[in-house]
Amino acid sequence: AGKAFLHSHSYAGNPLACRAALATLDIFRDEPVLERNRALAAYLAARLAPLADHPHVAEVRQTGLIAAVEVVADKATRTPFPAHERRGLRARLDALARGVVLRPLGEVIYTMPPYCTTLEEIDLIVDAIASGVSVACR
Structure with missing residues (x-):
């Protein structure tokens, strides 16, 4: 139905994984x-x-x-x-x-x-x- 959530490997520049990594780095910076x-x-x-x-x-x-x-x-x-x-x-x-x-x-x-x-x-x-x-x- 064209409603699948597509993703790729975390080591291949996956935007979701990259966003999660950046959020984690923010936590280490701020806390x-x-x-x-x-x-x-x-x-x-x-x-x-x-x-x-x-x-x-x-x-x-x-x-x-x-x-x-x-x-x-x-x-x-x-x-x-x-x-x-x-x-x-x-x-x-x-x-x-x-x-x-x-x-x-x-x-x-x-x-x-x-x-x-x-x-x-x-x-x-x-x-x-x-x-x-x-x-x-x-």
Whole structure:
């Protein structure tokens, strides 16, 4: 009927993608995005820190707002759980039930909240990770 919304690839000069990119650059120019992200990352680190003491958490890693929690069968030896048990998936499913999307890569549970996240949302994410780790390691 000639009413299709046509577009092209974002790397090919797509006007819609270019407009979105320009709007994003405006936000970075006009708002303290990086300063806010540093504060959010520090808060995320503080909230995640207690997980390092969990008997099945080998490591908590973080770069900015990207965080990962590695789950193992034995913390002292870093012995992994058997892969077929899919412990990371168990954590993901528990988090989904709480309204949080986590990404397990094997037994490493990742989160990468958007720049517009709030402290309350970080609390929700970390609580879901903590619950997911407990459920996955039963």
